[in-house]
Amino acid sequence: MTITQLQYVLAVAEYQNFTLAAEKSFVTQPTLSMQVQKLEDELDILIFDRSKKPISITEVGKKIVAQARNIVNEAERIKDVVDQEKGFIGGDFTLGMIPTVMPTLLPMFLKTFINKYPKVNLIIKEQNTESLIQNIHDGHLDAAIAATPLEVDFITERPLYYEPFVGYVPRDHRLWNASQLEPEDLNVSDILLLQDGHCFREGVLNLCNTPKKLGEEHFRLQSGSFETLVNLANEGLGMTLLPYLNTLELDEDKKEKLKFFKEPSPAREVSIIYHKKELKIQITEAIRDTIAAVIRGAIAFNDVKIISPIGK
Known part of the structure; x- marks a missing residue:
């Protein structure tokens, strides 16, 4: 059993198609299929029911996929530990943002961030809140900016500002x-x-x-x-x-x-959110600090009291 095999299993589980999973994993379809088959043979179970279109996950396969996600995440944490020890802030980082925040907030902090952290390859995706939550769960987003509170058990919420x-x-x-x-x-x-x-x-x-x-x-x-x-x-x-x-x-x-509005003004809480496993936390912190610094002059943080928080 290898980490690569588990990554391929996660790809097939997500896309429910071996060809698409191979494309997204940047390998050939025969290579991916062979590695998944080798893992199934080793475990002596079927993870996927190939007789159905789209491919479905067997009951035992669902448990394997859940455990594979944990293992892959923990393996990625090793690199995070090394990066943090070295003080390195760089690499790919995928950030999601809700549509009502992205057009105004992104121009305020993006140039400052990329100038300060040139080794970070920031990938920004505009998505609604429901998609952000799902993609954080599935590991497709490292963090996101959304209106909170969301109160999702696997997500950490850290307020950035209160917007009247x-x-x-x-x-x-x-x-x-x-x-x-x-x-x-x-x-x-x-x-x-x-x-x-x-x-x-x-x-x-x-x-x-x-x-x-x-x-x-x-x-x-x-x-x-x-x-x-x-x-x-x-x-x-x-x-x-x-x-x-x-x-x-x-x-x-x-x-x-x-x-x-007459004070206290109704406002929405805008937070940076991420998985409680805290992968790539050093980059998340860098984004949070950058936004807090540039927005402080635009909104008086202490003068706004939330009396009608936005739901998800």
Whole structure:
């Protein structure tokens, strides 16, 4: 039994196809198949049921796959231990980010990070929260940035910052003359929301204390773009709520339509999350420290109190 064989087993379990698993493992399909077969022969069991399409995992195979994931992770930890001992911060690192954070946060810290840590090959993927959690579990992401709390048993959450909600209120809206907003002012019937699946949408619904099943709608919007929501608000179709960082690059005319909440402001907690096994923790810490340093000037950390945390 070798680590390579276990890695091939994990690839087949994920892709349920020997050809695709070989492609993703950068080996030929006969090589991968032969190594998996050798492991099955050694254990005298079948890990995969090849008679089905797609390939399925046998009951004993599921236990083998779970144990193989643990063994491969622990083997990778050996290199981490050596890197940490040497003070080396480098190598491949895959970071996931939710769509409502990535466009604003990434430009703030990326250049600083790559200049400070040139030996890190940072691979960045935009994914929704559900995908981030699954990919951290499967080992496809080393860490991610998401709205928390998530309360997932295998994930460590370390808050980076608290980002206030800001109202975007057009001139013809009922709240235009309000100097400050309060959660009680909000009515979900005239708030433009992101499409289902975005955690920021869930946070707004929580803030409005509104059931997820909304009432009658004159139109149904499926957009993941805050810019689209702002443009629709300007057309008189309602107001919207924006994360604070999304308001910094608005032009002056749009900034005049921003309404801040009475303190304590509702906010979302944004954290760096990673597997509790803490692989490549030295790079995770470097990313966390870089973000904390560059964002400190944009958001007053101690002045924001979360009163409506965003759900996952």
